[in-house]
Amino acid sequence: MKIEEARKYHKIDAVIVGAGLAGLRAALEVAKSGLTAAVITKVYPTRSHSGGAQGGIAAALANVSEDSLESHMADTVKGSDYLADQDIIERFVNEALKTVYEFEHMGVPFSRTEDGRINQRPFGGHSAPRACFAQDITGHVLLHTLYEQCLQHNVLFFNEFQVLSLLLKDDVARGLVAWDIRAGGLHIFHAKAVLLATGGYGRAWKVTSNAHANTGDGVALVLEAGLPLEDMEFVQFHPTGLYKHGILLSEAARGEGAYIVNDRNERFMKTYAAAKMELAPRDVVSRAEQTEINEGRGIGGQDYVYLDLRHLGRDKILSRLPQIYDLALNYLKVDAIREPVPIQPTAHYSMGGIPANVRTEVIKDAAGSVVKGLYTAGEASCLSLHGANRLGTNSLQDAATFGRIAGVHMTEFCKKNAFSDLPGKPLETAQGKIDRLWGGGKERHAPIRLTLQENMTKTMGVFRNQDDMLKMLGVIKELQERYQKVGVDDKGQAFNLDLIEALELENLLGFSEVIVEGALARKESRGAHFRSDFPKRNDGDWLRHTLAWRRSGKIVLDFSKAVVIYPQYQPQERKY
Amino acid sequence: MAMIDIHVKILRYQPGKDDKPGWQDFAISVEDEATILDVLNEIHWRHDGTLAYRRSCRSSICGSCAMKVNGRNVLACETPIHRFGSKLKIEPLSGFEIIKDLVVDLEPFFAKLKRIKPYLIVDKPLPDKEFVQTQEQLEQIGESTLCILCAACSAACPSSWPNQEYLGPAALLKAYRFVFDSRDDGADQRLEIVNDKNGVWRCHTIFNCMEACPKKIKITEYLSRLKVKVVENSL
């Protein structure tokens, strides 16, 4: 049977992988132009982890105090520890206001000022209250609103589909193959343009704020397709993860005035960032926390400190931070109105990812040559907007703004180009992955994943050093070998969670090696990447991006991709 | 923190293999602080890989893991086992077709959502900046925007069980959320849709939805306000 005749063959202009803020925003843009847009997502769209974002979305609206685009740009440049590409930041801040007003016009229930305008709160590293928010469920309401807009504009949804391979040939994207989680079976999606908006890769860590779904699938697909990844060693650790669970307690708590204290009840941030205190950027606060813990000043000498909201008072906590209150109560039985909340740094945001240019086109080398028809946006991408460290509330703005930009360029591309032919044997790679797991050996995925996550948390956390990382590399190699013998218990077609988790594990193992290799090579400390053996930033050697390929089983690194720097934003010492 | 032994009964169903759902017992050890989701993970990862359930965020915001535990609809991720003791009975949400084990078919649920036009309908010209909306106007809809579409409400609603055509509490709450949004001009269209025996009138104020809602949204109250609005509009 010819592929075109197969029942599970779909021919769609633009196929978007991932239904978070970036994916949905892109799909909406394409669908509004009259082209067909399909979103392929492994969870129902409203389950995407954009909904986990709490604190706000950054835009210099100046609704509650003076603010400017220049200030937003300068803050983002400095926050990134000068590794971000400034042409990207420029486009970002220029479109940020439009993005927020657009959201408001779609009906997002933003919290309001006294005079009925969008309210804004302070956030770490931002020099003005710039975070537009809806209580502490900003991501949730943005995600739901966008999903509803997509329903209105008849975006096609393929809910609960796991993408298994990209169909690329001669540097042109031609579609992808996905597994229907609900019913079983492989589907071919033949497309003119493909967007990878699959989110971050925090699930490689044990202590993480990320959802079970955040296994960096898009990142892994790109690596598998022989394309490079960028700056993968840069992963942000959020300072206020709920102790032991790693669940996010929004920075909005500190934006509203919460303190972080150690065992001596000291607001220790005064030693590390006297001017900004708790509202220093996340890398700075997380390092301070970990230092306190390492030096024995964690609560009772243990591995956590306190987030103290008590002085904010009951009303403010319940009206502005209700979700945080509920989380602490449900998971730790801590009543944040009366008690301080135990917290620890938690793997949170992936600054690295799939390299792309300002048009969100995926690039394949340091010179910036593009893969035709392949796009990326949101946390999966590395444009690089966030450089070595992202500022809070810039992520929702990033996903929405570059999601829209991706949609615009994909529409343009689809209108100008015809469908390219599918490569021969399109199902081969995907079918191979499944057959191997169904016919596999006695190893199981769960213990391998747990070993990986525990070791990543131990060695690839806030502080890193060469010895630990070399050991980690050994662990990964060993786990990759064990993975070859993994089989799954469940041989059924319908909702085979066993199969999905095993497939995700292959992705985790694939890119974790890149993270470690990149971090080993980068002999400096910059933003979220801190090496105890190289504690200083080194602009002379390392003010450049990391590109990493997998070639014949080995990770190959290239550091020739320069950082775009404007004359007025030259690197300086980074103090808060 | 200590380990405790618990006894878990799970309603299993594997399509193609089982004629109808049946109970399976597991005796396992978990930390006393474990959640229902931890229990399911423990079983799935160490005891029986074939168990299927939905989960994602683990922080009560994505709405994936609504299920019935000891007769109550809960989010597995946020529910500690100590709420129920050492004997757990876990089954899928009622009123939906089972795909496999704890996974139910939510397509009809989401289709109903789409039917009530869940998006702001604006006839007036858009302002350059934001619409002005007072804090009081926002307050009207604030709580309803918390809904995470977990379907716990619809699964608890006796009016929904026998009647697949009833829009159900979640879709109706969404209708409320837009009808009462000060920026919206589409109230007439939506009220027309919900003014049906299978719309808002099949709600008999049973309050089960409110009790089941993990976000503690006062659904019944909002549905009552919606009914009044429909009557006002149609008289």
Next chain:
Amino acid sequence: MEKNFKQTSRTGSLAWLLQRLSAVVLFVLLLFHFLTYHFLTRTRAVEYRQVLERAQSWWFPLLQFAFLITALYHGLNGIWSVLEDYTTNKHWRLAWYCLLLTVGVVLLFVGTLTIIKLYTLKVG
């Protein structure tokens, strides 16, 4: 999935409103009923003559008739909405509807007869 839904029938709002209005009316009538039967009697015991006198005053049959109509409507409409919830087969629905209608008509007939009979009965 869409085909599962019929277009709006615009049904239900009137039934809902009438159910509530009839509840309010019933409440008032019930209050009046208790008042007249249990508190406004001139003697301690209920007397035949007294009851009959009241039954033959101009206002009593009107009130009783209103009571009959609202109670029948409220009760049967309530049962109908329960049956409608749990019966999806349209033939069964029709059957239930006919049955309820018949019950309603019969009870209305019997009730009306009783009121008339009381009104026209000669006081002995």
